[in-house]
Amino acid sequence: MATYLIRKLEHFTRLSGDDKQALERAASLRMRRLGSREDIIREGETPKRINLMLDGWGCRYKTLEDGRRQIAAFLLPGDLCDVPMFILSQMDHSISSLSPATVAEIPKEVILDIIDASPRLSRALWWNALVEEATQREWTMNLGRRDALERVAHLLCEVFIRLRCVGLTDGDSCELPATQAELGDATGLSTVHVNRTLQDLRARGLVVLKGKTLTIPDLAALQDIALFNANYLHLDHAGHELDANDP
Amino acid sequence: MATYLIRKLEHFTRLSGDDKQALERAASLRMRRLGSREDIIREGETPKRINLMLDGWGCRYKTLEDGRRQIAAFLLPGDLCDVPMFILSQMDHSISSLSPATVAEIPKEVILDIIDASPRLSRALWWNALVEEATQREWTMNLGRRDALERVAHLLCEVFIRLRCVGLTDGDSCELPATQAELGDATGLSTVHVNRTLQDLRARGLVVLKGKTLTIPDLAALQDIALFNANYLHLDHAGHELDANDP
DNA sequence: CGCCATTTTGAGTAACTTCAAACTATGTGG
DNA sequence: CCACATAGTTTGAAGTTACTCAAAATGGCG
Numbered sequence: 278m279a280t281y282l283i284r285k286l287e288h289f290t291r292l293s294g295d296d297k298q299a300l301e302r303a304a305s306l307r308m309r310r311l312g313s314r315e316d317i318i319r320e321g322e323t324p325k326r327i328n329l330m331l332d333g334w335g336c337r338y339k340t341l342e343d344g345r346r347q348i349a350a351f352l353l354p355g356d357l358c359d360v361p362m363f364i365l366s367q368m369d370h371s372i373s374s375l376s377p378a379t380v381a382e383i384p385k386e387v388i389l390d391i392i393d394a395s396p397r398l399s400r401a402l403w404w405n406a407l408v409e410e411a412t413q414r415e416w417t418m419n420l421g422r423r424d425a426l427e428r429v430a431h432l433l434c435e436v437f438i439r440l441r442c443v444g445l446t447d448g449d450s451c452e453l454p455a456t457q458a459e460l461g462d463a464t465g466l467s468t469v470h471v472n473r474t475l476q477d478l479r480a481r482g483l484v485v486l487k488g489k490t491l492t493i494p495d496l497a498a499l500q501d502i503a504l505f506n507a508n509y510l511h512l513d514h515a516g517h518e519l520d521a522n523d524p
Numbered sequence: 525m526a527t528y529l530i531r532k533l534e535h536f537t538r539l540s541g542d543d544k545q546a547l548e549r550a551a552s553l554r555m556r557r558l559g560s561r562e563d564i565i566r567e568g569e570t571p572k573r574i575n576l577m578l579d580g581w582g583c584r585y586k587t588l589e590d591g592r593r594q595i596a597a598f599l600l601p602g603d604l605c606d607v608p609m610f611i612l613s614q615m616d617h618s619i620s621s622l623s624p625a626t627v628a629e630i631p632k633e634v635i636l637d638i639i640d641a642s643p644r645l646s647r648a649l650w651w652n653a654l655v656e657e658a659t660q661r662e663w664t665m666n667l668g669r670r671d672a673l674e675r676v677a678h679l680l681c682e683v684f685i686r687l688r689c690v691g692l693t694d695g696d697s698c699e700l701p702a703t704q705a706e707l708g709d710a711t712g713l714s715t716v717h718v719n720r721t722l723q724d725l726r727a728r729g730l731v732v733l734k735g736k737t738l739t740i741p742d743l744a745a746l747q748d749i750a751l752f753n754a755n756y757l758h759l760d761h762a763g764h765e766l767d768a769n770d771p
Numbered sequence: 772c773g774c775c776a777t778t779t780t781g782a783g784t785a786a787c788t789t790c791a792a793a794c795t796a797t798g799t800g801g
Numbered sequence: 802c803c804a805c806a807t808a809g810t811t812t813g814a815a816g817t818t819a820c821t822c823a824a825a826a827t828g829g830c831g
Contacts, residue, residue, distance in 0.1 A: 320755075339665050341751050347668040349661045364651050366762040369658050369755050404611050406657075411616050413660040414584070414596045420667035421712030422592040425819070456777065465668030467820055472779060488829090504588050508567075508616050515613040672787075703809060714788055719811060735796085 278331060278381065279304035281355030281443040288442055289404040290516030293523050296398050299391050304329055304381040311380060313454075317358060317372040324368060326382040328358035333378025334454050338462065339370045348463040350413065351375070351436060351455070355443045360406055363388075376454035397519045404516060411509040420465045423504065428464045429474045430503035433484060437493055438507060453491035525578060525628065526551035528602030528690040533648040535689055537763030540770050543645050546638050551576055551628040558627060560701075564605060564619040571615060573629040575605035580625025581701050585709065586617045595710040597660065598622075598683060598702070602690045607653055610635075623701035644766045651763060658756040667712045670751065675711045676721045677750035680731060684740055685754060700738035 279300040286292060292300075308331070311317065317335060318324055335352035349370060352358060358372050363385050392399040412435070419431050433453075440451045455463070461471045478484040483499045485492035493499050500507075526547040533539060539547075555578070558564065564582060565571055582599035596617060599605060605619050610632050639646040659682070666678050680700075687698045702710070708718045725731040730746045732739035740746055747754075 337661070339661070341665075341669060343751075345669040347665040349664045364647060364762070365654055365658075365758050366760060367755065367758075369758070370661060400611060407612055410653075410657050410660065411612075413657065413664060414586070414617060417596045417660060417663050417667060418586050418588075418594040420664060421594040421709075422588060457779095458777080462668075468777090469779085469821080470819055472777095473819090476779085508614065511612050511614075511616070513613060515611070704811095705809080715809090716789080716811085717787055720787095723811085 279329070281331070281353075281445070282329060282357070283355075284443045285355045286398075286401040286405065288512045288514060289401050290397060290514070291520040291522075292397065292401070293395075293521035296395055296521065299395065299398065303383045303387045303391060304331065306384070306387065307382045309380045309382055311374045311378045313374060313376050313378075315374050317374065317380060318368055319371045320368050322368050323366060324359045324363070326384050327360060327363070327388055328372070329381040329383060330354050330356045330358065331379040331381050334375040334452075335372055335378060335380075336375050336459070336463070337370050337372050346462045347465065348459065349416065350409070351463065353436070353439055353443070354445060357402075357405065360388075360402070375459060376452075397516075397521065400516055400519060404511070408509075408511050411511065415509045425464070425466055425470055425474045426477060427503050428466070429460065429471060430478060430483065430499050431505050432460065432464055433478075433491065433493065434496070434500050434503050434505040435510075437491065437496065438510065442510075442512065449494055449496065450490055450492040452489055453486070454489050525555075526576070528578070528600075528692070529576060529604070530602075531690045532602045533645075533652065535759045535761060536648050536651040537644060537761070538767040538769075539644065539648070540642075540768035543642055543768065546642065546645065550630045550634045550638060551578065553631070553634065554629045556627045556629055558621045558625045560621060560623050560625075562621050564621065564627060565615055566618045567615050569615050570613060571606045571610070573631050574607060574610070574635055575619070576628040576630060577601050577603045577605065578626040578628050581622040581699075582619055582625060582627075583622050583706070583710070584617050584619050593709045594712065595706065596663065597656070598710065600683070600686055600690070601692060604649075604652065607635075607649070622706060644763075644768065647763055647766060651758070655756075655758050658758065662756045672711070672713055672717055672721045673724060674750050675713070676707065676718060677725060677730065677746050678752050679707065679711055680725075680738065680740065681743070681747050681750050681752040682757075684738065684743065685757065689757075689759065696741055696743065697737055697739040699736055700733070701736050 283292060283297050283300055317328055320339065330352050332354055336348045337350040338346055338348045340346045392402065419428050423431060437446065437451055440446050445451060457471045458468045461468045464471065475484065475486065482494065485494065530539060530544050530547055564575055567586065577599050579601055583595045584597040585593055585595045587593045639649065666675050670678060684693065684698055687693050692698060704718045705715045708715045711718065722731065722733065729741065732741065
């Protein structure tokens, strides 16, 4: 159940059997199946539990009064949706699914227990939160200083690499359930321009899109034109001094 | 010394005398004076201490190989520069001053002690980190879906309100040491366009700029055209159940 | 097969950028 | 206290990028 989360956290530090079991247990208490494009929680609401994406894609988004929408993050399997929120009283953004999805609802106390019981897991979860923050900064860079081609390419690189980290790629392919309109909401571009940009990427042989499958024949080349530097994902096993030693 | 940080944290919860003293002590161990536009720490480096802005402005920024620069956050008095970094091994962005500034360098262990000693401070610091994250999301919205006029207006609203929270406004005025080029790097606009946008805001009577002083005669009106909603700053005293009761 | 969502195309337009030069503060040394 | 240097702001004109609107094509699915 919590496989993807565990795989992700293990990019920071090796977890013990106990650590993993604690996560598995937390993730299996209560599950919710969602259809495509269903809100998980809305701006202004008070979150009661922490949602973990088990399966499928989601996103954080905000809208302006006149309907303009910005997606601030993609939530992939293994991602926690609202860690922060047990300190803040109100959501300042909404979260919804982008595909059929399964979410584990983890009660606050369970998370707090885990944090108390294992310093290693506590730091791993903290690492996770910091990487999310760094990702948000990178999106700021993406929107502020990259042009359309670089921007879309960058997003595709990020998604592919994050999925690869949790074992959800198949060679040079992965799923991409988001529509072009949604890619536009994430990159600050219009649907039409996303379409033209993707055509450009395809014409250059950097990207293949077939149905909901994305193929990146030459990731290095795509990273090049995106000016993509993976350092912000902090996949360097920085918590190795905490590594569990058991088998 | 730590006055601004204390004022800011008190928007989350009331602190006890001990809490405040602990912060004061931490902030007075070691101070560094910086000139204008000096780097505090650079991408790729490993931070050893946590920097607290005591005085003056700073910013987080990233640059692309070809020199394009994006400012991801403004650091105002009372802001902590690199909390996260005692888990991550490398900085994924740089931090520099935008004006002459004073920074307190707080050793890691001092922060960890504070966190251990006071659950209230611990949660207050967490709140602070979450607000920064929310602010980063709002900047994503700003860059992705607001036009130049809204974007600049939004930035000015945010800066003014954050400064007001720490007591650094004087009526409807505050300092604004950033140049138009820097405002451009923060809003993803060219210097020239920032200039024209500011002229527009001035012509509408929404903004007065004199030297390094910003005056906002009618904040509500500026918020209106910026589509500014302060909810993301979470100034609602959400940690009131933790309030200290001493005088 | 037919419906609805999504992608694609074209044409015209608006927003913002670039470049280059002029102007205006601010601060420094004589 | 003035003269000069420099950083920052402002202006104009031309060029680009991305947007809007509207319609046509495609694709997935019951």
